[in-house]
Each structure stands twice: as structure tokens, then as C-alpha cells.
Amino acid sequence: MRELTVGPGTTVTLHFSLSLTDGELVDSNFDGAPATFTVGDGQMLKGFEQALFGLQEGASEEFVIPPEAGFGAHNPNNVQLVEREEFDPGIELSEGLMLSFADAQNTELPGVVVDFNDEQVTIDFNHPLAGRDILFKVAIVQIEPAQVH
Incomplete structure (x- = not known):
């Protein structure tokens, strides 16, 4: 285990799931290969990214992401x-x-x-998840320094 934590300048490999608060599963990769993203690369919404800040390899957490940090309010x-x-x-x-x-x-x-x-x-035309709290479950597999190009 390294001491590196999720934050700017890191590339993170993780398993995740997104569910509605009523339990309806929206997306998950727990049954498949983990996803990899670099913090700030735009692959993940900022509110979801920031929830991960400070986590270390091996961490498993659940967060409730409110609409304003997730898919926005219903307009x-x-x-x-x-x-x-x-x-x-x-x-x-x-x-x-x-x-x-x-x-x-x-x-x-x-x-x-x-x-x-x-x-x-x-x-x-709102995002289908706009205005909804999202239950975000994560399991951090690996954290590495981001490769600077």
C-alpha cells in the first residue's frame, strides 16, 4: 500500500456504482473490469471526483451526491x-x-x-438524473501519479 491519496495529479483505478436513493441501480462496474481516470480529465463529474479526494488504495466508501454536485437540478x-x-x-x-x-x-x-x-x-431535455440524489459506491483499486504529457 502506498500513502498516495486521491486528489489532483493522480490517476485512479476503481470500481463504482451509481444508484438512486430508492435502490434502483443506474450503472456499475463491480462485476467487470475497473475504470481508470485522471483527476480533472473530465471523465468524471467534479462532484463525484471531489468525493474521492483523500481516499487511499483499498478504500471502500459510499457517498450521497446531491443534484448540485452531480447531474444538476431539474430545470x-x-x-x-x-x-x-x-x-x-x-x-x-x-x-x-x-x-x-x-x-x-x-x-x-x-x-x-x-x-x-x-x-x-x-x-x-434535462439529464434523466437531474434533480436526483445519487448513491455513489466506490472501491479504490489503485492510485498512481498522473503522467504529464
Whole structure:
């Protein structure tokens, strides 16, 4: 065991899981290969990264990540009404259906159908985990100094 702890300038290999507070599993790699990231490289949201700061190899922890440190608060301005005629008539709409849209910069933007009728479709463009507390479980496998390029 090295004395190195998770923080800026480190590369971390870990097992993790993300769950909702009701127990619904969102993502996990505990049954597979561990993930590796370098602190600050953008692979992990800052709030999740900062929860790991100070942990050593072999540590196993659970954290509750609030929305403001995770996927953000649910923003009602991100719920939009779209005219039904904008959709391909062959699309069978259903509540919870995730669709892909293009924004003004032609960037792909996922949206979830919240409600619909013959005239309008309500689409939620918030991240599906926005506004939710996330249970973040980690097991630190290895910590190394980051390679500077």
C-alpha cells in the first residue's frame, strides 16, 4: 500500500456504482473490469471526483451526491413543447421514450417524452438524473501519479 491519496495529479483505478436513493441501480462496474481516470480529465463529474479526494488504495466508501454536485437540478426551462407535426408520423410516441434532437449548433441533444397529444409533445431535455440524489459506491483499486504529457 502506498500513502498516495486521491486528489489532483493522480490517476485512479476503481470500481463504482451509481444508484438512486430508492435502490434502483443506474450503472456499475463491480462485476467487470475497473475504470481508470485522471483527476480533472473530465471523465468524471467534479462532484463525484471531489468525493474521492483523500481516499487511499483499498478504500471502500459510499457517498450521497446531491443534484448540485452531480447531474444538476431539474430545470423547468428545459421542458419544451414541440408541435406534433415536427415528428415523423411513423414514430410511435410513448411517455418515457428517449429521442435525439439537434440544437442550434447541430449538437445531438437527448430528450424524453413526458406527455403528448395530437397537437403537441412535451419533451424534457434535462439529464434523466437531474434533480436526483445519487448513491455513489466506490472501491479504490489503485492510485498512481498522473503522467504529464
